[in-house]
Amino acid sequence: MSRHPEVKWAQRVDKVFLTVLLPDAKDAKVKLEPDGTFSFSASAGAENHQYELKLDLFDKVNVEESKINVGVRSIFCIVEKAEPEWWPKLLRGDGKTPHYVKVDWDKWVDEDDDTAGSGPGDMDLGGMDFSKFGGMGGDDMGGMGDFDDSDEDPDLSKAEDEAAEEQDDVKAGVDTSEEKKEATTSA
CATH class of the missing domain: 2.60.40.790 (Immunoglobulin-like)
Known part of the structure; x- marks a missing residue:
């Protein structure tokens, strides 16, 4: 068999x-x-x-x-x-x-990703x-x-991501000021 x-x-x-x-x-x-x-x-x-x-x-x-x-x-x-x-x-x-x-x-x-003539x-x-x-x-x-071979600084990308999050919070009506954060933690 x-x-x-x-x-x-x-x-x-x-x-x-x-x-x-x-x-x-x-x-x-x-x-x-x-x-x-x-x-x-x-x-x-x-x-x-x-x-x-x-x-x-x-x-x-x-x-x-x-x-x-x-x-x-x-x-x-x-x-x-x-x-x-x-x-x-x-x-x-x-x-x-x-x-x-x-x-x-x-x-x-x-x-959708296929390109004719692709080889081994x-x-x-x-x-x-x-x-x-x-x-x-x-x-x-x-x-x-x-792979992305850009010379972009990973710390700079992190700072940009945090800034974008903060902008999203502002648009949503969330108070991001330091005084507001301190007031809620000391209360």
């Missing part, structure tokens, strides 16, 4: 990222059909358990442009969509998504060797693009 490996997925408008989590996989075989059928088989573990997987992806794919990297801990696939469009789900059909297929939140991007440099891919991907290297940002 074969087992199902855990699969994580994420998408962009033009591609789907599939990661088959199976450490020390031996004889890994991945087959992708133009109609969107994704098949995987391998053995793993001390007892060489057989793992198999067949997923009917939501739509057609471009097999020639898709890439696969068999690593020590996982098998990572970049599946190029035949038509660049956002899929409402990973698998076709009305059935429930199998329990072993999960969203990869580390790679997920919302449809836009996300953390766990230090994978992209030399096998045929020149798919990304920029060298290392995820640093999200």
Whole structure:
């Protein structure tokens, strides 16, 4: 009897990222059909358990442009969509998504935030060797693009926040004067 490996997925408008989590996989075989059928088989573990997987992806794919990297801990696939469009789900059909297929939140991007042509440099891919991907290297940002590199003084920001709170109190009719505060504490 074969087992199902855990699969994580994420998408962009033009591609789907599939990661088959199976450490020390031996004889890994991945087959992708133009109609969107994704098949995987391998053995793993001390007892060489057989793992198999067949997923009917939501739509057609471009097999020639898709890439696969068999690593020590996982098998990572970049599946190029035949038509660049956002899929409402990973698998076709009305059935429930199998329990072993999960969203990869580390790679997920919302449809509104998706920009066509984003490459592997836009996300953390766990230090994978992209030399096998045929020149798919990304920029060298290392995820640093999200940090604010301003020279703003954090103490100044705190003082500005306190001043804004005081203005809100004044608008609400709260007396912020020191005399009022002292009068209420000594009474």
